Amino acid sequence: MAGLEIGLVVIGILIFVGSFFITEKLSSSDMKEITKISEKEIKNIVNKAVAESDDVIKQRFDNKLEDYVNDFAIRTDDEYVSKMNQMNEYSEKVLETMEKTNNEIVFIYSMLNDKQEKVTDLSARLDTTKSQLLQLKSDVDESINELREQYESNIQLKKEQEFVTGIEAARVETATVKTFEDELIERISDEENDAPEGFVHAVELANNNSESEDAKIESDGGNNTTSENDIVKLYKEGFSEVxxxxxxxxxIGEIKLVLGLYN
Known part of the structure; x- marks a missing residue:
């Protein structure tokens, strides 16, 4: 429709311009003949010319349109093919990137699984080691307590043995002294009648003192533990040996002996 309107405008311009040339070339008789033509005939002529011009314009327009369409189709096909190739290349790159990323994710996941297994195993081993260490600590503490008790018991037993040994040594010494006194008495028994009365009395007094000391040692031997405890207790309270x-x-000798064994 746009082509028809353009054609009519062009024809109108041509007729308008051509009228000047026709008027100059036509004679007066020709002009009279033209004026005799009816308006209807002029309309028919114009319509026919317009129709012919319309056909020509339409044909040309169709040809141009077809050329444009063909050219556009060709260019579109080339661009389409180019775009498709670019899209294919891009799709391949995207797929390669996705595959690479997927492989990396799978690898990382596998590493995480391995690490998780190692961490789980290490945690179990740590728990086992912790239990073993706690048990070992308990055993060591128990052994230390047993050794401490045994040591204290040995110390106490050693003190008691040393105390008893000291008492036995005192007894032996006392027995030796008594034997020496008996020998001395026997030695001088033959001279008793000749000896002064004071000397005999002194010997008897020494003998009585020796027997009294023996009885005291025997009595103390039965209560050595009580005496030792009393001595140590008084010493802790701040009393001197005297x-x-x-x-x-x-x-004093017995007190020093007990305190020496205690210290």
Whole structure:
């Protein structure tokens, strides 16, 4: 429709311009003949010319349109093929990237699984080691307590043995002294009648003191543990050796012996 309108405008312009040339070339008689033509005939002529022009314009328009369409189709096909090739290349790159990423993810997941298994195994081993260490600590503590008790028991037993040994040594020494006194008495028994009365009395007094000391040692041997505890107790309370000997009625030597074994 746009082509028809353009054609009519062009024809109108041509007729308008051509009228000037026709008027100059036509004679007066020709002009009279033209004026005799009816309006209807002029309309028919114009319509016919317009129709012919319309056909020509339409044909040309169709030809041009076909050329344009063909050219556009060709260019479109080339561009389409180019775009498709680019899309294919891009799709291949995307697929390669996705495959690479997928492989990396699978690899990382596999590594994480391995690490998880190692961590789980290590955790189990740590728990086992912790239990073993706790058991070992308990055994060591128990052994230390047993050794401490045994050591204290041995120390106490050693002190008691040393105390008893000291008492036995005192007994042996006392027995030796008594034997020496008996020998001395026997030696001088033959001379008893000739000896002064004071000397005999002194020997008897020494003999009585020796027997009294033996009885005291035997009595102390039965209660050695109690006496030892009393001596140690008084010593801890701050009493001196002389004060302890006075309180318990014992000799200084015995007090020193007990305290020496205790310390």
């Amino acid at each position: 004060e302890i000997a006075r309180k318990l009625g014992k000799g």
